[in-house]
Amino acid sequence: AQKITQTQPGMFVQEKEAVTLDCTYDTSDQSYGLFWYKQPSSGEMIFLIYQGSYDEQNATEGRYSLNFQKARKSANLVISASQLGDSAMYFCAMRRYTGGFKTIFGAGTRLFVKA
Amino acid sequence: DVKVTQSSRYLVKRTGEKVFLECVQDMDHENMFWYRQDPGLGLRLIYFSYDVKMKEKGDIPEGYSVSREKKERFSLILESASTNQTSMYLCASSPTSTTSNQPQHFGDGTRLSIL
Numbered sequence: 074a075q076k077i078t079q080t081q082p083g084m085f086v087q088e089k090e091a092v093t094l095d096c097t098y099d100t101s102d103q104s105y106g107l108f109w110y111k112q113p114s115s116g117e118m119i120f121l122i123y124q125g126s127y128d129e130q131n132a133t134e135g136r137y138s139l140n141f142q143k144a145r146k147s148a149n150l151v152i153s154a155s156q157l158g159d160s161a162m163y164f165c166a167m168r169r170y171t172g173g174f175k176t177i178f179g180a181g182t183r184l185f186v187k188a
Numbered sequence: 189d190v191k192v193t194q195s196s197r198y199l200v201k202r203t204g205e206k207v208f209l210e211c212v213q214d215m216d217h218e219n220m221f222w223y224r225q226d227p228g229l230g231l232r233l234i235y236f237s238y239d240v241k242m243k244e245k246g247d248i249p250e251g252y253s254v255s256r257e258k259k260e261r262f263s264l265i266l267e268s269a270s271t272n273q274t275s276m277y278l279c280a281s282s283p284t285s286t287t288s289n290q291p292q293h294f295g296d297g298t299r300l301s302i303l
Contacts (some may be wrong), residue, residue: 077230079230082228106289108291108292110291116276116296116297117294117296118278118280118292118294120291120292123289123291125289164230164231166231166292174219174236174238174282174284175233175236175244175246176221176233176236176280176282176292177233177246177247178223178230178231178232178233179230180228180229180230181230181231
């Protein structure tokens, strides 16, 4: 069975510092995709970054990077130079590519950025 | 622009009622999803559909059913609403494509209260 685990319910980071949000996953599939989404207090879900299971390089999108360690089944999100606007819930998600694009989410991490 | 529309932002129903939550997408996406979001539990997949009239159970299908008669519309049905189904419900869609990194697009959510 697939499972996503985010072990940090809440985290604090100082403005302009980097922060790592943890995500581990469990799957027996060889082909899958990993996503991170941001949910600010307004409630919208904002896509941040994607990593495919066969991608050899870690994904990067601006201040976001994904530290993908396939053998350890981890896909941690790194946010560099935190900004006050980064305060939000962050969700890790995994998509399988067999039997339909089933996508499951973790419990989320609430990030607080301090001025 | 991409659009996923949920029919109601807020809904109040009584226990035992049959409740319909509607979701429409205008992107011609094959895959559609229903999640419920609860504090500390993240987004949990109720049902998803990868084609018209096709549906698959997610992780928490009990007490729910779905209908997908047209590609653009995916309905969630609470057969006999109970108080433990009070939650935020999110609909999402995504394409099936050779470039599998396409993220899900989410609706604004329906906050459902069962009294």
